[in-house]
Amino acid sequence: MQDIRNIVVLTGAGISAESGIATFRGPGGLWEGHRVEDVCTPEALADDPALVHAFYDARRAALARVTPNPAHLALARLDEEWGGGLLIVTQNVDDLHERAGARRLLHMHGALQSALCAACGVRRRWPGALPPGSICPDCGAAALRPDIVFFGEMPYAMDRIEHALGSADLFVSIGTSGAVYPAAGFVQRARQAGARTLELNLERSAGSAWFDETRLGPAGTLVPAWVETLLAP
Numbered sequence: 001m002q003d004i005r006n007i008v009v010l011t012g013a014g015i016s017a018e019s020g021i022a023t024f025r026g027p028g029g030l031w032e033g034h035r036v037e038d039v040c041t042p043e044a045l046a047d048d049p050a051l052v053h054a055f056y057d058a059r060r061a062a063l064a065r066v067t068p069n070p071a072h073l074a075l076a077r078l079d080e081e082w083g084g085g086l087l088i089v090t091q092n093v094d095d096l097h098e099r100a101g102a103r104r105l106l107h108m109h110g111a112l113q114s115a116l117c118a119a120c121g122v123r124r125r126w127p128g129a130l131p132p133g134s135i136c137p138d139c140g141a142a143a144l145r146p147d148i149v150f151f152g153e154m155p156y157a158m159d160r161i162e163h164a165l166g167s168a169d170l171f172v173s174i175g176t177s178g179a180v181y182p183a184a185g186f187v188q189r190a191r192q193a194g195a196r197t198l199e200l201n202l203e204r205s206a207g208s209a210w211f212d213e214t215r216l217g218p219a220g221t222l223v224p225a226w227v228e229t230l231l232a233p
Helices: 013-017 042-047 049-065 070-081 096-100 158-166 183-192 219-231
Strands: 006-011 085-090 105-107 110-117 123-125 144-148 170-174 196-201 213-216
Touching (some): 006 070, 006 183, 013 219, 042 049, 049 110, 049 144, 070 085, 070 096, 085 158, 158 183, 170 183, 196 219
Parallel strands (some): 085 105, 196 213
Antiparallel strands (some): 110 144
16 A cells, blocks of 8 residues: 555445435435436426425435435545545535545535526535525526536536546545446546556446456445555554
Protein backbone atom coordinates (compact mmCIF):
# COMPACT_ATOMS: atom_id res chain seq x y z
CA MET A 1 0.00 0.00 0.00
CA GLN A 2 3.01 2.29 0.32
CA ASP A 3 2.87 3.24 -3.36
CA ILE A 4 -0.72 4.51 -3.06
CA ARG A 5 -1.01 8.25 -2.64
CA ASN A 6 -4.13 9.44 -4.48
CA ILE A 7 -7.45 7.64 -4.07
CA VAL A 8 -10.78 8.12 -5.83
CA VAL A 9 -13.82 6.42 -4.28
CA LEU A 10 -17.12 6.14 -6.16
CA THR A 11 -20.23 5.32 -4.14
CA GLY A 12 -23.64 4.33 -5.44
CA ALA A 13 -27.08 3.38 -4.21
CA GLY A 14 -25.84 0.19 -2.56
CA ILE A 15 -24.04 2.03 0.21
CA SER A 16 -27.14 4.00 1.22
CA ALA A 17 -29.50 1.05 0.78
CA GLU A 18 -28.01 -0.41 3.97
CA SER A 19 -29.29 2.67 5.79
CA GLY A 20 -32.79 2.04 4.48
CA ILE A 21 -32.87 4.37 1.48
CA ALA A 22 -34.73 2.81 -1.44
CA THR A 23 -32.78 2.38 -4.66
CA PHE A 24 -35.86 2.69 -6.94
CA ARG A 25 -34.37 0.06 -9.24
CA GLY A 26 -35.15 -3.61 -9.57
CA PRO A 27 -38.20 -5.38 -8.12
CA GLY A 28 -40.36 -3.06 -6.08
CA GLY A 29 -38.32 -0.05 -7.17
CA LEU A 30 -41.35 2.10 -7.85
CA TRP A 31 -42.67 5.25 -6.23
CA GLU A 32 -46.49 5.26 -6.08
CA GLY A 33 -46.55 3.30 -9.34
CA HIS A 34 -44.06 5.51 -11.17
CA ARG A 35 -40.73 4.40 -12.55
CA VAL A 36 -37.84 6.56 -11.41
CA GLU A 37 -37.35 7.59 -15.05
CA ASP A 38 -40.86 9.08 -15.01
CA VAL A 39 -39.88 11.60 -12.34
CA CYS A 40 -36.21 12.18 -13.20
CA THR A 41 -36.23 13.90 -16.59
CA PRO A 42 -36.56 17.54 -17.70
CA GLU A 43 -39.61 16.49 -19.70
CA ALA A 44 -41.29 15.06 -16.61
CA LEU A 45 -40.63 18.29 -14.72
CA ALA A 46 -42.20 20.31 -17.54
CA ASP A 47 -45.18 17.97 -17.99
CA ASP A 48 -46.06 17.33 -14.33
CA PRO A 49 -44.09 19.59 -11.98
CA ALA A 50 -46.35 18.73 -9.03
CA LEU A 51 -45.51 15.03 -9.35
CA VAL A 52 -41.77 15.63 -9.67
CA HIS A 53 -41.63 18.07 -6.76
CA ALA A 54 -43.72 15.72 -4.59
CA PHE A 55 -41.34 12.85 -5.37
CA TYR A 56 -38.29 14.79 -4.20
CA ASP A 57 -40.12 16.32 -1.24
CA ALA A 58 -40.91 12.77 -0.08
CA ARG A 59 -37.32 11.64 -0.50
CA ARG A 60 -36.05 14.74 1.31
CA ALA A 61 -38.39 14.14 4.23
CA ALA A 62 -37.32 10.50 4.43
CA LEU A 63 -33.73 11.56 5.22
CA ALA A 64 -34.80 12.35 8.77
CA ARG A 65 -35.58 8.67 9.32
CA VAL A 66 -32.21 7.25 8.30
CA THR A 67 -28.67 7.46 9.65
CA PRO A 68 -25.19 6.77 8.26
CA ASN A 69 -24.14 3.14 8.40
CA PRO A 70 -20.67 1.66 9.08
CA ALA A 71 -19.64 2.09 5.43
CA HIS A 72 -20.31 5.85 5.54
CA LEU A 73 -18.49 6.11 8.86
CA ALA A 74 -15.49 4.18 7.52
CA LEU A 75 -15.16 6.50 4.53
CA ALA A 76 -15.38 9.50 6.88
CA ARG A 77 -12.54 7.97 8.88
CA LEU A 78 -10.55 7.55 5.67
CA ASP A 79 -11.21 11.20 4.84
CA GLU A 80 -9.95 12.29 8.26
CA GLU A 81 -6.88 10.05 8.48
CA TRP A 82 -5.63 9.60 4.91
CA GLY A 83 -2.69 11.92 4.33
CA GLY A 84 -2.70 11.63 0.56
CA GLY A 85 -5.14 12.80 -2.05
CA LEU A 86 -8.73 11.65 -1.72
CA LEU A 87 -11.94 12.38 -3.56
CA ILE A 88 -15.18 10.62 -2.65
CA VAL A 89 -17.53 10.91 -5.62
CA THR A 90 -21.07 9.87 -4.84
CA GLN A 91 -23.92 9.23 -7.24
CA ASN A 92 -26.28 9.44 -4.26
CA VAL A 93 -28.27 12.58 -3.52
CA ASP A 94 -28.72 11.92 0.21
CA ASP A 95 -26.56 13.58 2.89
CA LEU A 96 -25.34 10.46 4.70
CA HIS A 97 -21.68 10.94 3.73
CA GLU A 98 -21.76 14.47 5.17
CA ARG A 99 -23.50 13.37 8.35
CA ALA A 100 -20.87 10.68 8.81
CA GLY A 101 -18.20 13.37 8.61
CA ALA A 102 -16.80 13.12 5.08
CA ARG A 103 -15.54 16.41 3.67
CA ARG A 104 -13.51 15.56 0.56
CA LEU A 105 -16.79 14.78 -1.16
CA LEU A 106 -18.50 15.56 -4.46
CA HIS A 107 -22.16 14.94 -5.33
CA MET A 108 -22.05 14.35 -9.07
CA HIS A 109 -25.84 13.94 -9.36
CA GLY A 110 -26.86 16.82 -7.11
CA ALA A 111 -28.28 16.84 -3.61
CA LEU A 112 -31.74 16.44 -2.11
CA GLN A 113 -31.26 19.26 0.37
CA SER A 114 -30.43 21.76 -2.33
CA ALA A 115 -32.49 23.79 -4.81
CA LEU A 116 -31.44 24.95 -8.26
CA CYS A 117 -32.79 28.04 -9.98
CA ALA A 118 -33.55 27.18 -13.59
CA ALA A 119 -33.43 30.89 -14.43
CA CYS A 120 -30.15 32.14 -12.90
CA GLY A 121 -28.40 28.83 -12.13
CA VAL A 122 -27.80 29.51 -8.43
CA ARG A 123 -27.69 26.45 -6.17
CA ARG A 124 -28.62 26.91 -2.51
CA ARG A 125 -29.28 24.76 0.52
CA TRP A 126 -32.98 23.89 0.80
CA PRO A 127 -33.80 21.33 3.51
CA GLY A 128 -37.60 21.76 3.51
CA ALA A 129 -40.41 21.25 1.02
CA LEU A 130 -39.96 22.76 -2.43
CA PRO A 131 -43.39 23.22 -4.07
CA PRO A 132 -43.72 24.12 -7.76
CA GLY A 133 -43.42 27.86 -8.35
CA SER A 134 -41.03 28.48 -5.46
CA ILE A 135 -39.34 31.86 -5.80
CA CYS A 136 -35.58 32.14 -6.19
CA PRO A 137 -34.26 34.55 -3.51
CA ASP A 138 -31.43 35.57 -5.84
CA CYS A 139 -33.22 36.56 -9.05
CA GLY A 140 -36.89 36.60 -8.04
CA ALA A 141 -37.98 34.11 -10.69
CA ALA A 142 -40.48 31.38 -9.86
CA ALA A 143 -38.01 28.84 -11.16
CA LEU A 144 -36.64 26.79 -8.27
CA ARG A 145 -36.42 23.04 -8.95
CA PRO A 146 -34.79 20.13 -7.15
CA ASP A 147 -31.01 20.36 -7.49
CA ILE A 148 -30.88 16.91 -9.05
CA VAL A 149 -29.14 15.91 -12.26
CA PHE A 150 -31.95 14.44 -14.33
CA PHE A 151 -31.49 11.80 -17.00
CA GLY A 152 -30.04 13.52 -20.06
CA GLU A 153 -28.34 16.29 -18.04
CA MET A 154 -24.60 16.61 -17.44
CA PRO A 155 -23.39 15.54 -13.98
CA TYR A 156 -21.66 18.12 -11.84
CA ALA A 157 -17.90 18.75 -11.70
CA MET A 158 -16.89 16.31 -14.42
CA ASP A 159 -13.65 18.24 -15.02
CA ARG A 160 -12.67 17.83 -11.38
CA ILE A 161 -13.58 14.14 -11.42
CA GLU A 162 -11.63 13.56 -14.63
CA HIS A 163 -8.57 15.24 -13.14
CA ALA A 164 -8.77 13.12 -9.98
CA LEU A 165 -9.14 9.90 -11.99
CA GLY A 166 -6.17 10.88 -14.13
CA SER A 167 -3.91 11.14 -11.08
CA ALA A 168 -5.35 8.27 -9.04
CA ASP A 169 -3.23 5.40 -7.75
CA LEU A 170 -6.31 3.55 -6.52
CA PHE A 171 -9.93 3.65 -7.69
CA VAL A 172 -12.58 2.01 -5.51
CA SER A 173 -16.21 1.52 -6.51
CA ILE A 174 -18.70 0.83 -3.70
CA GLY A 175 -22.31 -0.26 -4.15
CA THR A 176 -22.72 0.71 -7.79
CA SER A 177 -24.52 -1.04 -10.63
CA GLY A 178 -21.88 -0.18 -13.22
CA ALA A 179 -24.69 0.51 -15.68
CA VAL A 180 -25.14 4.30 -15.50
CA TYR A 181 -22.77 6.50 -17.46
CA PRO A 182 -20.59 8.48 -17.14
CA ALA A 183 -19.87 6.96 -13.70
CA ALA A 184 -19.75 3.46 -15.18
CA GLY A 185 -16.75 4.53 -17.25
CA PHE A 186 -14.68 5.82 -14.32
CA VAL A 187 -12.98 2.46 -13.78
CA GLN A 188 -11.71 2.43 -17.37
CA ARG A 189 -10.39 5.99 -17.05
CA ALA A 190 -8.61 5.10 -13.82
CA ARG A 191 -7.04 2.01 -15.39
CA GLN A 192 -5.80 4.10 -18.29
CA ALA A 193 -4.04 6.31 -15.75
CA GLY A 194 -2.37 3.27 -14.20
CA ALA A 195 -4.50 3.05 -11.06
CA ARG A 196 -5.31 -0.15 -9.25
CA THR A 197 -9.05 -0.82 -9.24
CA LEU A 198 -11.20 -2.42 -6.56
CA GLU A 199 -14.93 -3.17 -6.50
CA LEU A 200 -16.84 -3.60 -3.22
CA ASN A 201 -20.39 -4.71 -3.91
CA LEU A 202 -23.17 -7.09 -2.98
CA GLU A 203 -22.86 -8.67 -6.43
CA ARG A 204 -20.71 -8.16 -9.47
CA SER A 205 -21.58 -5.00 -11.36
CA ALA A 206 -22.06 -4.64 -15.10
CA GLY A 207 -18.47 -3.38 -15.31
CA SER A 208 -16.94 -5.90 -12.93
CA ALA A 209 -14.55 -7.26 -15.57
CA TRP A 210 -12.69 -3.93 -15.57
CA PHE A 211 -11.65 -4.24 -11.93
CA ASP A 212 -8.42 -5.79 -10.73
CA GLU A 213 -10.27 -7.18 -7.72
CA THR A 214 -13.89 -7.61 -6.66
CA ARG A 215 -14.96 -8.28 -3.08
CA LEU A 216 -18.58 -9.30 -2.58
CA GLY A 217 -20.65 -8.63 0.52
CA PRO A 218 -22.47 -5.84 2.41
CA ALA A 219 -20.83 -2.43 2.21
CA GLY A 220 -21.19 -2.09 5.97
CA THR A 221 -18.81 -5.03 6.37
CA LEU A 222 -16.48 -4.67 3.38
CA VAL A 223 -15.76 -0.94 3.56
CA PRO A 224 -14.67 -0.77 7.23
CA ALA A 225 -12.42 -3.81 6.69
CA TRP A 226 -10.82 -2.25 3.59
CA VAL A 227 -10.29 1.11 5.32
CA GLU A 228 -8.79 -0.60 8.35
CA THR A 229 -6.28 -2.41 6.15
CA LEU A 230 -5.48 0.72 4.16
CA LEU A 231 -4.80 2.80 7.27
CA ALA A 232 -2.89 0.10 9.12
CA PRO A 233 0.69 1.16 9.97
